[in-house]
Amino acid sequence: MTTQTSNARRVFLQRLLAGGTAAGVFMVYRQPVVAALSGADETAQAAGHDYAFVVDVNRCIGCGQCVQACNIENDVPEGQFRTWIERYVVTPDGVHVDSPQGGMYGFDEVDEGLAGEAINTFFVPKLCNHCAEAPCIQVCPVGATYRSPEGFVLVDPEHCIGCSYCVQACPYGVRFINSEKRIADKCTWCYHRVSQGKLPACVTVCPTQARMFGDLNDPDSQVARVRREDNWDVLKPEAHTESMCLYLGLPRVVV
């Protein structure tokens, strides 16, 4: 009787140890295990396209061609912008940023007083970062915004109710309510062009190749090389949005 009891306890403890170890191993390696069990979702994306955008701040001349092309291509209402150019003037007293008309028609020279104090000054093109962990998608109450399998964060114009939660959620301020359609609008990386094998309009017209677009799954593409080899940054890394818009030569003052 006594032997039996002690055996049962031993068996119980052995099983507890084995089960605990298994649970521990599973928790450490959970992600690959879940992925393997739930089918080849990640592999499907790896086999298709995974697009990314690169902006080289050192090359931007602030001519505004990209903004003009974008507004023409996407029929963006006057005074609203899916992409825009900011001019930073860094002085000892602070950082001055301006973007007259989104930089669409270029820039006038910096005020003389400010120019005298400037330590550094440069142009920064901005656009939707097509985040892998996009806050705008999380907040949409009706599922009208989503990330396509190729990595485009898009707005479903039929389904959007124009509540503008996403406009508030975007840490980069790239979303707006289209004043004519009354729904959320944003840069699509020219999804309609890319699906036809063309480049986004802004990339097409950039005279200094400050904007680059391509497929990360193609190891020879410019963006894949930049991501692999260059010293790139993303805007607001602290937001943990997994931004897919990589900036080269991005000074630290840029927000």
Added chain:
Amino acid sequence: MSVSPRSHIYRLVVLLVIMAAGFAALRSLAIPASWDNEKFYRVDSLEELKLQPLRMGGNEACAGSGCHEEQRVVKHKERFDTLAKHEHSGLACENCHGPLSDHISDGRRVASALINRENTLCLGCHGPLLSRPKDFPQFNAENTGHWYFDVEITTPCGDCHDPHQPRHMAAPRDTSKPEEVSETSAADQPHAVSEVTQ
């Protein structure tokens, strides 16, 4: 005939069935067809968004189309070849000549491509700005050529620079008479019209 003692239960069941049917009907109306419950979006919208018409063509639309490679518009072919070999080779045709959709619509030419000879076009990129990269060529009245010829920022750039090969100084253009139309008549070569109108 007395009322069934369970009639209140039956009534409740009927009410519940009606409510469930109503909910199911509303739900099916509210959820669009092709809704992906897992990813939480309307899959059809991907195809719908692809239908947006193109406005900008890109250089491949001009150089690869055949329109500008025919012999009768040999001038354009030459422009492409020159452009490809010089400093402006990275530019898009549409940077200076306007969006393709203003020129071609439904495969037909609707208007001549824009020819802008204003200084503002050149200065949009080459105007001197403090914020531009230092190695980017910007207008400078003090540089040797400009200083020698008394060039100011208002002097038409096209007087000396050919935008298709900007470092090659062209002979100053005589603007008093229109350029000659070559061989064939203007009606034959619609593009030549835009060449004459300045």
